[in-house]
Amino acid sequence: xxxxxxxxxxxxxxxxxxxxxxxxxxxxxxxxxxxxxxxxxxxxxxxxxxxxxxxxxxxxxxxxxxxxxxxxxxxxxxxxxxxxxxxxxxxxxxxxxxxxxxxxxxxxxxxxxxxxxxxxxxxxxxxxxxxxxxxxxxxxxxxxxxxxxxxxxxxxxxxxxxxxxxxxxxxxxxxxxxxxxxxxxxxxxxxxxxxxxxxxxxxxxxxxxxxxxxxxxxxxxxxxxxxxxxxxxxxxxxxxxxxxxxxxxxxxxxxxxxxxxxxxxxxxxxxxxxxxxxxxxxxxxxxxxxxxxxxxxxxxxxxxxxxxxxxxxxxxxxxxxxxxxxxxxxxxxxxxxxxxxxxxxxxxxxxxxxxxxxxxxxxxxxxxxxxxxxxxxxxxxxxxxxxxxxxxxxxxxxxxxxxxxxxxxxxxxxxxxxxxxxxxxxxxxxxxxxxxxxxxxxxxxxxxxxxxxxxxxxxxxxxxxxxxxxxxxxxxxxxxxxxxxxxxxxxxxxxxxxxxxxxxxxxxxxxxxxxxx
Numbered sequence: 449x450x451x452x453x454x455x456x457x458x459x460x461x462x463x464x465x466x467x468x469x470x471x472x473x474x475x476x477x478x479x480x481x482x483x484x485x486x487x488x489x490x491x492x493x494x495x496x497x498x499x500x501x502x503x504x505x506x507x508x509x510x511x512x513x514x515x516x517x518x519x520x521x522x523x524x525x526x527x528x529x530x531x532x533x534x535x536x537x538x539x540x541x542x543x544x545x546x547x548x549x550x551x552x553x554x555x556x557x558x559x560x561x562x563x564x565x566x567x568x569x570x571x572x573x574x575x576x577x578x579x580x581x582x583x584x585x586x587x588x589x590x591x592x593x594x595x596x597x598x599x600x601x602x603x604x605x606x607x608x609x610x611x612x613x614x615x616x617x618x619x620x621x622x623x624x625x626x627x628x629x630x631x632x633x634x635x636x637x638x639x640x641x642x643x644x645x646x647x648x649x650x651x652x653x654x655x656x657x658x659x660x661x662x663x664x665x666x667x668x669x670x671x672x673x674x675x676x677x678x679x680x681x682x683x684x685x686x687x688x689x690x691x692x693x694x695x696x697x698x699x700x701x702x703x704x705x706x707x708x709x710x711x712x713x714x715x716x717x718x719x720x721x722x723x724x725x726x727x728x729x730x731x732x733x734x735x736x737x738x739x740x741x742x743x744x745x746x747x748x749x750x751x752x753x754x755x756x757x758x759x760x761x762x763x764x765x766x767x768x769x770x771x772x773x774x775x776x777x778x779x780x781x782x783x784x785x786x787x788x789x790x791x792x793x794x795x796x797x798x799x800x801x802x803x804x805x806x807x808x809x810x811x812x813x814x815x816x817x818x819x820x821x822x823x824x825x826x827x828x829x830x831x832x833x834x835x836x837x838x839x840x841x842x843x844x845x846x847x848x849x850x851x852x853x854x855x856x857x858x859x860x861x862x863x864x865x866x867x868x869x870x871x872x873x874x875x876x877x878x879x880x881x882x883x884x885x886x887x888x889x890x891x892x893x894x895x896x897x898x899x900x901x902x903x904x905x906x907x908x909x910x911x912x913x914x915x916x917x918x919x920x921x922x923x924x925x926x927x928x929x930x931x932x933x934x935x936x937x938x939x940x941x942x943x944x945x946x947x948x949x950x951x952x953x954x955x956x957x958x959x960x961x962x963x964x965x
Contacts, residue, residue, distance in 0.1 A: 449468055449506060450469045450506055450508045451469070451502055451506050451508065451509075452467050452468075452469075452508070452510070452892045452893075453493070453496070453511070453674070453892065454467065454513075454889060454890075454892025454893070455493070455511065455512045455513065455888055456512075456514075456679075456702060456705050456885075456888040456890070457481060457488065457512070457513065457514045457515060457516075457702075458481060458726070458727075460480070460481060460725055460726025460727050460766065460767075460787050460788045461479065461480060461481055461725070461726060461862060462480070462482075462488040462491070462492045463476070463492065463884075463887055464477050464492035464493055464496040464888055465477075465496065465889050465892055466496050466497070466500060466502060467892050471893050473881075473882050473885075473889065474500050474502065475497075475499045475500040475502075476496065476884075476885045476889075477492055477496045477499065478492075478862055478884060479491045479495055480788040481788050485514070485516065486661050486665055489512075489665055490668070490669065493665070493669055497669070504669070504671055505673065508675060509674060509892075510662075510666055510674045510675070510676050511677045511678070511679060511894060512658075512662050512676070512677070512678055512891065513701045513702055513887060513888075513890075513891040514658055514678070514679075515701075515702055516654055516657075516658045516698075517651050517655070517696065517698050518698075518699045518700065518748075520651060520654045521553075521650075521699070521748055521749035521751075522748075522749050524552055524553060526653055526654050526657070527556045527650040527653070527654070528594035528595050528626075528649075528651075528653045529558045529592060529593045529594055529595070530556055530557050530593055530594075530596065530597055530646055530649045531558055531559055531560070531586070531589040531593040531595075531596045531597070532546070532557050532559070532561070532599075532642075533560070533561060533582065533586075533596065533597070533599075533617075534560070534562045534563070534598075534599050534600070535562075535563055535577060535598070535600035535609050535610065535613060536562055536566040536574075536600060536601040536638065537563055537564045537575075538564070539601060540562060540601060540638060543639065544560070544562070545557070545560040545562070546560065549643075549750070550749070550750040550751070553751065556646075556650045557646065558589055558592045558593050559585075559589050559592075561581070561585045563613075564576070564578040564581065565577040565578060565600060565601075565609045566600050566602065566609070567600070567601055567602040567605060569602055569605070569953070570605075570903070570905075571602070571605045571606045577609040577612055577613065579616060582613050582617075583616055583620060586616060586617050586621055587620060589621075590620060590621055593621075593625075594652060594653070595625065595626040595627075595628065595649035595650065596614075596617050596621065596625060596626070596628070597642070597645040597646040598613045598617070598628065598645070599629075599638065599642035600613075602638075603629070603631040604630075604631050604634070604641070604901060604902075605903060607629065607631035607632075610630065610631050611629065626649060628646075628649040628693075629645070630644070630645040632693075633648055633694060633696065633697075635754045635755065635957075636754070639752070640752050640754035641753075643751050644696055644753040644754065647696050647748065647749075647751060647753065648694060648695060648696035651695040651696060652692075655691060655692045655695035656692060659676075659691050659692055662676060662678075663676055663688065676688045677894075677964075678691035678698060679698065679701040679704070679705055679891045679894060680698060680704075680897075681697060681698065681701045681704050681757055681758055682697075682704065682738070682739065682758070682897060682959070683704040683705070683707065683738045683739050683758075683890070683894060684895050684896050684961055685895070685930075687930065696755065697755065699748060699757070700757055700758055702730070702887060703723060703730035703732050703739070703758055703762075704739045704758045704890070705886075705887040705891045705894070706721060706730065706860050706861060706886045706890055707721045707723070707732050707738075707739045707758070707890065708737075708738070708890035708894055709860065709887055709888070709890030710860040710880060710886045710890070711734050711737050711858075712889060712893050713860075713881060713882055713883065713886060714858050714878050714880040716856060716878070717734065717735075717736055718734055718736065719733075719858050719878075720732070720734070720845050720848050720855050720856070720858070720874075721734055721857075721858050721860060722841055722857060722859050722860070722861075722864065722867065723861040724765070724860070724863035725861050725863050726766045726767045726768040726787055726788065726790060726862070726863055727764070727766040727769070727785040727787050728762050728763065728764060728765065728766055729762070729763050729765045729766060729840075729841065729844065729861075729863070730760050730762050731760065731761045731762075731844040731845060731848055732758055732759060732760040732761075733848050733850075734858070736940075738959075738961070739758035739759070739760070740758070741757065741758060741759060742757045742758065742759040742760075759848070761847050763782075763783070763840055763841075763844055764782040764783020764784070765782050765783070765804070765837055766785050766863045767790065767803065767804055767805045767808075767863030768785040768786040768787050768789075768794070768804070768863075769781050769783070769784070769837075770782065770784050770801055770802065770803060771803060771806070771807060771829075772802075773829055778832070779833045779836055781804055781807075781833050781836045781837050782804075785803075786799075786801055790805065794817065795817075795821050795822045795825065796809050796816055796817025796819065796821050796822055797817045797818075798821060804833070804863070804866040805817075805863075805865075805866060806822045806825060806830075807825075807830045807837075807866065808834075809822050810822045810823075810827065811827075813834075813865060813866065813868075814865035814866070816865070834866075834868065837866060837867060837868075838867070838868045838871065841867055841868075841871060842871055842872045842873060845871065845873050854875035855873065855874060855875065856874070856875060856878065857871060857874040857876070857878070858877075858878045858879075859877060859878070859879045859883060860880070860886035860887070861884065861886065861887070862885075864879070864883060864884075895962055895964070896929045896930045896961065896962060896963075896964060897926055897931070897939075897959055897960060897961040897962075898921075898924065898925025898927070898931070898936075898959070898961075899922060899925060899957070899958070899959050899960075900918045900919075900922040900925060900956070900957070900958045901956065901957045902918060902955070903954070903955055904954055904955075904956055905951045905952055905953050905954075906952040906953075908951075911943070911954075914956060915941070915943065915958075919938060919958055922938065922958040922959060923936050923938075926960040926961060926962050927962070931963065931964065932962055933962070935962040935963040936962035937960065937962065938958060938960050939959050939960065939961050940957070940958065940959035941957075941958050941959075942956075942957050942958075943955065943956045943957075
């Protein structure tokens with residue numbers, strides 16, 4: 449019997465699960481996240497292994513979901529200096545790179561420039577790439593940057609100029625320089641795609657740290673013959689090497705892991721998932737077993753991006769959310785939280801802070817800690833707090849619905865014990881087995897995916913033929929990413945008419961996913 453180890457690092461807790469080759473949960477654990485993250489990971493790994501009799505040599509895969517890249521951007525920490533080259537003069541010089549960025553985040557860019565080049569919407573060349581200008585720019589930033597971000601007009605259709613600029617950068621800056629090409633990261637829309645590429649380049653040090661740390665930590669535990677994977681924010685996996693190249697794609701992987709895990713545990717493919725942690729609640733839509741992708745530009749740390757991101761609403765509500773009784777008799781819950789300090793600060797654990805968990809215990813919704821320690825908490829206050837939490841979740845569910853009809857709601861996450869099981873807008877509320885570690889389970893059972901996106905004129909190629917060709921490309925991409933070919937299936941397909949382009953032009957986007965080979 450072979451086994452998989454799934455790990456998900458949250459702001460409050462680090463979860464780990466061990467599942468067998470039939471995807472049955474063998475062991476699970478939840479430990480506090482530590483300040484250095486890796487101590488928490490190792491505590492979780494040791495705990496989950498100690499609770500079962502599995503031979504470490506039988507563990508063949510390990511999957512990690514981490515918030516490190518998200519935290520690095522939000523907190524402006526551990527980001528490297530970046531040189532930014534845009535290929536698009538003279539057409540795009542009216543808006544310079546990072547025009548709308550927060551001032552404190554713009555400091556990650558050492559220097560930027562716009563050189564002549566780019567393509568039209570139909571793939572025709574706007575202008576040849578100015579290679580001399582590229583060389584001059586890279587000579588100027590040599591020794592001052594650790595990473596380079598290269599973007600070009602309509603490079604998602606044709607990326608030859610980006611690739612050539614990358615080759616020039618490698619020749620001048622050396623083989624160790626990290627190069628991010630926008631055609632490999634974002635979608636249509638130059639500015640948002642460029643923004644995502646710059647963030648990806650700036651995360652180089654963070655990516656190196658968490659991938660090497662993950663690998664080394666498992667080796668220390670005797671897990672040496674294990675294939676390592678990192679969770680992406682679309683609910684699928686990528687290799688360690690891909691994670692080092694595209695760290696920005698790990699942003700928001702926590703909610704997507706929970707959505708995937710909740711789907712697997714409940715055996716439901718379409719629902720609204722409410723994932724309650726210690727600090728925040730993430731509400732997302734499950735569509736055909738995968739997270740619904742956001743259809744609008746997503747802001748990360750104040751920066752607009754357009755790479756694939758899950759459609760998730762996050763609210764400041766969790767098991768550690770602080771409950772306050774105001775002078776007028778009303779009650780507030782959150783958005784601040786005691787976080788990983790809940791085991792020392794919450795009333796049920798002998799602390800002095802009223803938390804959402806204390807409210808749940810007082811009302812008999814949960815059996816956590818010492819319930820005698822919340823006996824002095826007013827029932828009226830507890831009921832008011834519960835109503836506040838219920839209203840917050842109901843509002844978030846409404847914002848995720850695409851119709852007025854009631855929907856199936858699945859509760860996940862250890863903090864979900866604080867949420868009422870009677871919610872407006874829900875035709876049923878399901879709490880699946882192992883709900884507390886749905887995120888780690890989602891990481892462990894994830895598949896690998898392949899994407900294909902292109903602008904196509906239906907005047908030049910019939911729709912059926914265009915979609916068939918695009919489908920084949922997406923399946924091949926999934927296979928190249930490590931999916932077993934006979935397991936690959938199409939999980940998303942859309943062709944969107946582009947009204948402002950000449951001819952019958954559409955954007956075809958297809959996602960395929962399959963089991964690890």
